[in-house]
Amino acid sequence: MIAGIDFLAPSADVARRLIGVVLLVDGVGGRIVETEAYDREDPASHSHAGPSVRNASMFGPPGHAYVYRSYGIHWCLNFVCREAGHGAGVLIRALEPLEGVAVMRSRRGVDDERLLCAGPGRVGQALGITREHDGLRLDAPPFELIAPPRRVPVVRGPRIGISKAVDVPWRFGLRGSRFVSRPFR
């Protein structure tokens, strides 16, 4: 259990429960307001075709990070779920900035707080995520996860930016948050 979440659970359960959790990397970050679940049996998942060099962390132990390079430009952060070897994870898609806002502004080169962490590539840039973070455990520095004090209202819908399994409703968000990458319907 990390921040009250059992990472052995199916990725959709973990994705839903991560909404409202505060994520910090070296003390910088905010509240998770948008996630997406991926699984081995899921054609849209990096793990679908089995283990490879890139997705090795996804087949590692749960409660660790899986970091990949997106479109040759961005670093995207995932949390590994299920038992080691299964190949499931949750993509962190957006945060509500809380800690180290000035640092995130400077890393992003953007003023608008709303655009600091609204999207997986932006989250990676704002938190300073790189290949170095791939495979690291989430319950030790530089990572810190803090459970929300109360239950939080969650909305769900289809995932973004994929071409397979486009109707699977495995995108989760904090209801009413203005910090999501795109509105929920």
Add this chain to the structure above:
DNA sequence: CTTTCGATGATCT
């Protein structure tokens, strides 16, 4: 508000 397109590099066929 919407759509389109280029950047950029690892991965896979």
Add this chain to the structure above:
DNA sequence: GATCATCGAAAGG
């Protein structure tokens, strides 16, 4: 050679 769990700028309504 094609595809990509993206972003930002540009152009059009």
